[in-house]
Amino acid sequence: MATMIIEGERVGAVSGQTYEVKNPATGEVVEEVPNGGADDVDRAARGAAKAQQAWARLAPAERARILHKAADHMLAQVEEIAPILTAEQGKTILESRIEARRFGENIAWFADLADKIHGEYVSLPDTTTYGLVLRKPIGVTGAIVPWNFPLTLAANKVAPSIAAGNAVVLKPSSTTPLATLRCIEALIEGGLPEGVINVVLGPGTGEAIVTHPLIRKVALTGSTPTGKKVMAAAAPYLKKVVLELGGSDPCIVLDDADVDEAARAISVGRFFNCGQACLAIKRLYVQEGVFDGLLERLVERARRLKPGDGMNRDTRMGPMHTPGQRAEVEAQVQDALDRGARIVFGGGRPQGAEYEHGNFINPTIMVDVPDGSRMATEEVFGPALPVMRIKDLDEGLARANNSVFGLGSSIWTSSMKAAHRAVQELEAGYTWVNALQIAHDELPFGGTKESGFGKEHGLEAFHQYTEQKSVVYGLV
Ligand code: NAD
Numbered sequence: 340m341a342t343m344i345i346e347g348e349r350v351g352a353v354s355g356q357t358y359e360v361k362n363p364a365t366g367e368v369v370e371e372v373p374n375g376g377a378d379d380v381d382r383a384a385r386g387a388a389k390a391q392q393a394w395a396r397l398a399p400a401e402r403a404r405i406l407h408k409a410a411d412h413m414l415a416q417v418e419e420i421a422p423i424l425t426a427e428q429g430k431t432i433l434e435s436r437i438e439a440r441r442f443g444e445n446i447a448w449f450a451d452l453a454d455k456i457h458g459e460y461v462s463l464p465d466t467t468t469y470g471l472v473l474r475k476p477i478g479v480t481g482a483i484v485p486w487n488f489p490l491t492l493a494a495n496k497v498a499p500s501i502a503a504g505n506a507v508v509l510k511p512s513s514t515t516p517l518a519t520l521r522c523i524e525a526l527i528e529g530g531l532p533e534g535v536i537n538v539v540l541g542p543g544t545g546e547a548i549v550t551h552p553l554i555r556k557v558a559l560t561g562s563t564p565t566g567k568k569v570m571a572a573a574a575p576y577l578k579k580v581v582l583e584l585g586g587s588d589p590c591i592v593l594d595d596a597d598v599d600e601a602a603r604a605i606s607v608g609r610f611f612n613c614g615q616a617c618l619a620i621k622r623l624y625v626q627e628g629v630f631d632g633l634l635e636r637l638v639e640r641a642r643r644l645k646p647g648d649g650m651n652r653d654t655r656m657g658p659m660h661t662p663g664q665r666a667e668v669e670a671q672v673q674d675a676l677d678r679g680a681r682i683v684f685g686g687g688r689p690q691g692a693e694y695e696h697g698n699f700i701n702p703t704i705m706v707d708v709p710d711g712s713r714m715a716t717e718e719v720f721g722p723a724l725p726v727m728r729i730k731d732l733d734e735g736l737a738r739a740n741n742s743v744f745g746l747g748s749s750i751w752t753s754s755m756k757a758a759h760r761a762v763q764e765l766e767a768g769y770t771w772v773n774a775l776q777i778a779h780d781e782l783p784f785g786g787t788k789e790s791g792f793g794k795e796h797g798l799e800a801f802h803q804y805t806e807q808k809s810v811v812y813g814l815v
Pocket of ligand 1: 485486492510542547549559568569584585617718
């Protein structure tokens with residue numbers, strides 16, 4: 340049985356309760372894990388507060404050295420960690436390897452910043468005084484993570500937090516705790532002091548993190564409804580929150596685009612991780628002149644995406660994570676069909692013995708999807724792509740922005756003028772121009788509108804795990 344990591348100990352839940360983590364491809368039990376609650380979070384928060392004091396007192400360069408060594412140790416174990424991620428999450432082993440590597444790389448990227456916290460000198464009107472602006476760690480921070488990219492999204496929160504001198508109480512999604520536990524163990528084996536990262540498990544631990552008074556900041560990646568609940572629950576404590584929430588990223592393709600390159604990027608952008616990604620092309624707006632050509636190329640690419648168990652060599656797309664997630668996407672597709680949409684490729688579930696026990700679904704491409712349908716207005720968290728026809732850029736921008744979400748966005752065009760307008764006018768935290776829609780460590784990442792606020796990645800994320808303090812020095 341797996342255990343939680345609290346205050347340097349490997350423990351079960353105070354309540355003694357457990358639950359099972361299941362493999363989305365086979366339905367088999369992967370492992371039993373503790374079902375923690377508020378008591379466990381309380382112990383983890385107290386343990387983190389204790390460990391944080393010593394961690395923050397270390398010379399920043401020493402913190403950087405420890406984090407690099409720990410990250411290297413973790414990176415040496417990618418081959419052992421990746422199959423665990425595939426077993427609990429469903430993604431292909433290739434996708435799991437990429438993600439496990441990203442975990443260690445993210446820790447290393449922020450480790451480089453640990454000794455680069457800069458403050459300011461400020462002159463004051465009275466020349467016998469001067470001001471300083473310091474940056475200090477916040478203390479204990481909470482990290483609440485979803486199941487779609489368990490490692491990447493944990494690292495996005497943990498890496499800047501500990502590099503800045505904080506300690507963390509981390510809650511993986513209940514259905515994907517195992518690879519995360521293995522990554523944190525690897526960091527500790529590699530020299531990260533016990534107590535700096537605590538891991539609690541179980542659905543009830545999220546709310547307990549948000550309302551624990553010792554945890555001064557909470558970073559959540561999750562759905563928009565969860566983000567609203569977390570913000571409301573954090574309000575009585577005046578707690579800082581970072582909310583990375585749902586998205587429905589539009590992509591505009593104009594007649595002057597490189598259609599081959601666009602098709603390649605859109606296919607990855609929609610079907611990577613079986614479509615279960617926040618940054619994913621979820622609404623495609625294509626100008627009339629290239630509509631048929633692009634659609635043909637997209638269908639050709641979707642044809643190669645063989646669904647299957649992520650551990651099989653020929654699998655190109657794993658299963659949906661849970662039966663509930665699959666049912667949700669199927670209902671969204673059905674709603675579009677009821678409103679007059681057509682499936683041009685895929686639809687339904689793959690048939691055959693190998694698919695009997697898993698949450699498999701076919702990649703699906705649709706046309707004539709009305710703007711009022713669920714596929715156009717909600718987040719579609721699975722491998723279904725609505726392709727909409729537009730007359731020109733004006734129509735594309737208006738329809739792209741007609742959404743409550745504002746996470747990612749992209750445009751394919753060879754016109755500088757069109758690209759410039761899209762960059763200025765698309766309402767999103769990220770715009771890709773003729774580029775694969777992937778997030779970079781160097782660029783601040785986060786949404787606008789109901790996709791949330793606050794940044795992960797980049798210097799911005801690092802700074803957001805510090806608090807500024809003003810100091811006045813009198814020269815008497
Ligand atoms: P979810 O909102 O159901 O859960 C996310 C996490 O929050 C889980 O660990 C869950 O246990 C916890 N949680 C749930 N209710 C809570 C509460 N009231 N208080 C505290 N914690 C609570 O999301 P999910 O289904 O696990 O993940 C899919 C969602 O995440 C999608 O909407 C997706 O777009 C979003 N997401 C966003 C980003 C981003 O960076 N913007 C990245 C990946 C996924």
